[in-house]
Amino acid sequence: MSLTNTKRLVIKVGSALIAPQQDGCKARYLLNIAQFIVRARAQGVEVLLVSSGSVAAGAHHFKNPDRSNIAIKKAMAAAGQMEMMSTWDRFFDFPSAQLLMTHADLRDKERYESIRQTLFSLLDEGILPIINENDAVTTEHLKVGDNDNLSAMVAAAADADTLIICSDVDGLYDQNPKTNPDAKLIKEVNTITSAIYDMTGGPNSAVGTGGMRTKLEAAEKATSHGIATYIINGFDESTFNALLDGDNPGTLFTPFKNPMEEAQHWMTHTAAEHGELVVESEGLQNSEELNCEEILSVEGEFSAGETVLIKNTKGERLAKASSNYSSCLLNFITQNTDGINTSQMQNSIGPIISKNDIAVLERKQS
Numbered sequence: 001m002s003l004t005n006t007k008r009l010v011i012k013v014g015s016a017l018i019a020p021q022q023d024g025c026k027a028r029y030l031l032n033i034a035q036f037i038v039r040a041r042a043q044g045v046e047v048l049l050v051s052s053g054s055v056a057a058g059a060h061h062f063k064n065p066d067r068s069n070i071a072i073k074k075a076m077a078a079a080g081q082m083e084m085m086s087t088w089d090r091f092f093d094f095p096s097a098q099l100l101m102t103h104a105d106l107r108d109k110e111r112y113e114s115i116r117q118t119l120f121s122l123l124d125e126g127i128l129p130i131i132n133e134n135d136a137v138t139t140e141h142l143k144v145g146d147n148d149n150l151s152a153m154v155a156a157a158a159d160a161d162t163l164i165i166c167s168d169v170d171g172l173y174d175q176n177p178k179t180n181p182d183a184k185l186i187k188e189v190n191t192i193t194s195a196i197y198d199m200t201g202g203p204n205s206a207v208g209t210g211g212m213r214t215k216l217e218a219a220e221k222a223t224s225h226g227i228a229t230y231i232i233n234g235f236d237e238s239t240f241n242a243l244l245d246g247d248n249p250g251t252l253f254t255p256f257k258n259p260m261e262e263a264q265h266w267m268t269h270t271a272a273e274h275g276e277l278v279v280e281s282e283g284l285q286n287s288e289e290l291n292c293e294e295i296l297s298v299e300g301e302f303s304a305g306e307t308v309l310i311k312n313t314k315g316e317r318l319a320k321a322s323s324n325y326s327s328c329l330l331n332f333i334t335q336n337t338d339g340i341n342t343s344q345m346q347n348s349i350g351p352i353i354s355k356n357d358i359a360v361l362e363r364k365q366s
């Protein structure tokens with residue numbers, strides 16, 4: 001696996017690289033990254049940039065830059081986004097484009113397709129897409145929340161083959177290297193198990209969001225879509241030279257050999273769960289389709305066509321799927337309503353979940 005085989009890559013840059021002291025954007029670390037982007041493009045690789053840093057870049061305009069105050073944090077993002085974009089733009093002699101998005105955009109199939117079209121059109125023209133979450137308009141319910149996960153969703157949406165996540169450490173260690181001097185770097189991960197998740201802690205910098213855990217979530221999303229994922233040290237010039245030479249300077253998460261199809265990946269990793277269908281503990285054995293008589297209960301409110309979680313009576317997450325019927329109708333049919341022949345109705349309405357609309361979720365090994 002090397003960058004020499006890469007055709008399209010997404011590089012994600014965290015706040016600590018952009019605004020290390022939270023007093024505006026600094027070119028210090030970005031120069032290496034910009035050079036990497038220029039050189040990768042010169043090698044024929046298409047590049048998309050997911051850039052954090054709007055909150056950190058905007059903080060110095062505020063009398064009390066209190067990140068715990070959500071309204072202030074969103075205003076800091078709005079103020080800092082301009083500076084962050086113009087900082088990137090001055091490194092390049094090709095055009096760049098700003099795309100701000102939220103989870104509400106990505107989890108809606110129509111808006112997701114629209115984002116894909118825009119990305120492809122920009123890439124066709126040789127324009128560098130620079131993507132960030134639209135923090136100024138997000139709510140708890142509508143946000144992705146961290147740019148590691150966002151970068152994996154963007155990589156999948158853009159049909160990228162490589163995702164590079166720049167961090168302030170050399171890669172994934174067996175323990176948090178900031179608090180454990182004996183921590184050892186893991187060079188390659190083929191399967192992201194719960195034991196791997198247990199190695200991670202939160203962020204250690206004042207500006208980071210999510211720490212290593214969100215980077216693992218991103219790697220899991222990306223590799224399941226066939227995207228090779230690297231976590232590298234973005235502070236270190238030599239890591240970028242190594243990548244361009246086809247070496248692995250950090251941790252490589254190898255892509256699945258049989259990646260998910262686009263639609264199944266979107267359903268698994270991006271689509272929001274609007275409600276839940278509970279089935280028997282050994283339910284969903286054939287994983288083909290789900291019929292009304294298999295549903296024990298319906299939770300939440302959803303419309304026909306929306307994504308639901310299918311779980312069993314033990315609470316295990318079995319699959320995500322698009323429901324052919326609304327929660328209202330399913331409640332009506334599954335609850336034994338007086339005077340109505342529900343089994344006859346069940347037979348006449350066909351499968352609740354059709355076989356092409358279901359994504360079976362993997363149960364994590366430890």
Ligand SMILES: Nc1ncnc2c1ncn2[C@@H]1O[C@H](COP(=O)(O)OP(=O)(O)O)[C@@H](O)[C@H]1O
Pocket residue numbers: 013014015016166167168169171172173174175176177178199200201202203204205207208209210211212213
């Ligand atoms: N097992 C681990 N390996 C590497 N880093 C870890 C691990 N567990 C926790 N971390 C922390 O994750 C931090 C990187 O995450 P974060 O601060 O959110 O970075 P960024 O701003 O680049 O997204 C590291 O500085 C480190 O302190």
Ligand SMILES: N[C@@H](CCC(=O)OP(=O)(O)O)C(=O)O
Pocket residue numbers: 013014015016051052053054055056077132133135145146147148207208209210211
């Ligand atoms: N969207 C936010 C960044 C969120 C985020 O994930 O930050 P980081 O952990 O520094 O990559 C911003 O622009 O400040």
